[in-house]
């Protein structure tokens with residue numbers, strides 16, 4: 001783990017304790033216990049992430065504090081910096097989604113270096129697309145896909161399409177067919193609203209379900225404005241929504 005990541009994690013811990021203190025002294029032991037648990041688990045998680053990268057000959061680890069550059073690039077101006085997704089939540093939430101991965105498209109909005117894209121490809125999705133606002137990260141993501149494919153030596157399914165491309169999630173148009181969209185807290189409420197409004201305009205066939213997996217769902221309250229997106233499954237740290245065929249009647 002880079003020194004900058006350690007410094008960042010320690011300063012975040014300080015901020016969380018300060019926030020707990022503002023909510024009353026009794027919150028501090030609870031937050032401290034949570035932080036202790038997280039720090040105790042960190043070495044294992046970091047080791048797993050290191051092994052993930054080394055086995056595939058890719059580099060998805062590390063933070064990139066690119067948020068100031070992103071604010072000039074996006075329509076919503078509220079992009080969050082690159083922090084790679086944890087390895088296990090994605091596997092667990094995909095297991096709750098009733099689609100045949102081979103017949104479905106998986107889209108990661110804010111793909112960064114492409115970790116979720118590679119995981120989804122290994123879970124067998126027929127088409128996997130990562131969309132990333134930061135052009136440098138998009139290029140790194142595409143390079144990671146190229147290396148991953150070279151390392152698989154034909155072990156990926158025939159006809160599987162996997163890619164990371166530059167773009168702003170605010171302008172995302174969902175492709176046809178069964179679709180799983182993943183969002184790992186890539187941006188704030190402004191971009192999220194633009195995106196959800198577009199999704200809710202969708203007229204989809206029954207055979208083309210749309211699921212939206214929101215990981216680290218900081219702005220989950222925003223979904224209340226979009227009643228066509230109904231909760232499908234949930235665990236601490238993520239919620240999966242399903243796009244209902246039409247708006248429920250009031």
Ligand SMILES: C[S@@+](CC[C@H](N)C(=O)[O-])C[C@H]1O[C@@H](n2cnc3c(N)ncnc32)[C@H](O)[C@@H]1O
Pocket residue numbers: 066070074078079080081082083084085108109110111112113114115116117131132133134137167168169170184185186187191
């Ligand atoms: C928390 S990281 C997501 C990590 C990634 N999904 C993974 O698999 O590890 C957020 C990413 O979203 C990107 N981002 C921020 N705003 C965006 C936008 N409007 N459209 C697309 N990408 C965006 C950032 O550059 C950053 O790489």
